[in-house]
Amino acid sequence: MKQFIADAMLGKLTRWMRVMGCDVEYFPEISDRALSDRAKCGSRIILTRDTRLVLQKINRDNAFLVIGDHCPDQLRQVVDAFAIEPFRDLLTRCLRCNMPLVSIAKNDLAGKVPPYVFETQDRFETCPQCRKIYWKATHVEQMVARLQNILGASRMPERPA
Numbered sequence: 001m002k003q004f005i006a007d008a009m010l011g012k013l014t015r016w017m018r019v020m021g022c023d024v025e026y027f028p029e030i031s032d033r034a035l036s037d038r039a040k041c042g043s044r045i046i047l048t049r050d051t052r053l054v055l056q057k058i059n060r061d062n063a064f065l066v067i068g069d070h071c072p073d074q075l076r077q078v079v080d081a082f083a084i085e086p087f088r089d090l091l092t093r094c095l096r097c098n099m100p101l102v103s104i105a106k107n108d109l110a111g112k113v114p115p116y117v118f119e120t121q122d123r124f125e126t127c128p129q130c131r132k133i134y135w136k137a138t139h140v141e142q143m144v145a146r147l148q149n150i151l152g153a154s155r156m157p158e159r160p161a
């Protein structure tokens with residue numbers, strides 16, 4: 001799967017791409033030069049709103065110009081351009097750190113998640129970097145519904161077996 005680095009103007013897009021499980025680095029304060037270097041070193045595609053950046057020689061082969069100021073338009077654009085399967089790797093990555101989540105045993109979580117969540121959920125995952133604990137809940141359903149809404153009803157998530 002392709003890896004990306006987004007420019008500072010694309011924080012919202014980054015978050016939604018991470019919801020879909022895409023590997024997207026994002027640094028709100030990064031300079032153009034550092035962005036280009038990181039992209040080159042890590043073989044990442046630069047997602048940018050900046051035409052000037054796309055035209056620079058160093059970025060010529062690996063920059064993608066994102067058109068439009070609104071996140072839903074931007075999201076549709078990258079999903080189409082890079083043939084991203086929006087629901088295949090849904091919520092497999094930390095939305096804050098971009099790290100792939102790892103499963104964590106329920107037994108280790110007593111007292112670390114709200115009692116109701118502990119009672120009603122069986123599967124938990126955690127981010128190896130920030131240690132945030134993730135579980136499926138109503139906000140996840142809302143996120144999926146929002147994604148469907150943005151991307152069009154033709155793209156339905158596969159029903160879990």
Ligand SMILES: [Zn+2]
Pocket residue numbers: 094095096097098099127128129130131132
């Ligand atoms: Zn994290």
